[in-house]
Amino acid sequence: MKILLAALLCAALPATSFAADRPEGIEAAETLVKTAFGTDCDMNGMEEVPMAEPDGENYGHSVYRFSYKPDYNPDGEPVEAVLYQLFCGSGAYNIRHAFVLKKSDEETLKLVAFATPDLDYAYADEExxxxxxxxxxxxxxATGxxxxxxxxxxTRTITSxxxxxxxxxAWDSGEWLFRNGDFILTRFEVDPTYGDPDPAxxxxxxxxxxx
Structure with missing residues (x-):
């Protein structure tokens, strides 16, 4: 009888939704990146992507909040910014993320695009x-x-x-610094060669x- 009462009580209680613990705006940011990237941002098929652990491996979303004063209005009120880092998917050894920015002086979310160099190089051997x-x-x-x-x-810097x-x-890495409301490429390094045990x-x- 006690078990039955407990079961009935649990059934009567409102279900706790995972979405209730998610930061404000995360669903709108998810919709934006899914629309923009399609299958490149399928989030590994998860219906609800968890928030990433602070010291985890980024298999989830993260949200960052900060304020800044743009150079074009240094004496004005600070602009409040929310940066959404959204898990888009993973393979065997790489994790893909998209970034969405919401600023208090703009009404809509903005998909962040990152400048990357287009390189010309040729190999000296078949290996x-x-x-x-x-x-x-x-x-x-530009890539998203x-x-x-x-x-x-x-430092308000995004790295990859x-x-x-x-x-x-073989690898490439980049750094993009937040400046005046945008992320600006400041450094890009690449090792296009294969086979050496030393990655650098x-x-x-x-x-x-x-x-």
């Missing part, structure tokens, strides 16, 4: 272990998805580090702000 010459930047492209990304709240294969011998054996800083 692709050496280059004929240093990579050259032949332009820039970053791999193995993170956000440093102190994409492994080109599982052992991580032949890396190239192909872009650095001010250089």
């Amino acid at each position: 692709m272990s050496r280059l004929k010459a240093d990579p050259k930047v032949r332009g820039f492209r 998805l970053l791999v193995n990304a993170g956000f440093d709240e102190k 580090h994409a492994a080109w294969r599982g052992i991580g011998d 054996a032949e890396s190239y800083v192909v872009y650095e702000a001010g250089k």
